Amino acid sequence: MDEDTEVAEQWALVNTPLGEPWSGRARYAAAMFFHKRGDMDAETLEVYRICSRLDREDPLAIMRDRGVGARWLERMKGASSE
Template structure:
């Protein structure tokens, strides 16, 4: 989670997306990107992930 907080503090991630990462940090089997897609939030963050070759 520390990385997600850093992205949030730098303005690269919104509060809703940070909250998903916070919750998923306790759920080993849950991928935050999948949750973001499922609930249709964090679209800007997902674009950044895809541009950087992640999930």
């Protein structure tokens, strides 16, 4: 699999809709991918870890509440407006 395809697949996973069974775990796995690439800091990854068993919990809302992940939130915001 080429890198662009892998990034696209992981991007889809990190954006798995809230509430779907195992969606928190899927988002966390994708977050690990982006963290390892250097696209996400450790504090942001930690929020995804906390939410990994909470399929209905919005990690982006938690990041905003905690004041972490500004760079990641901006990336997510930019992607949703495309």
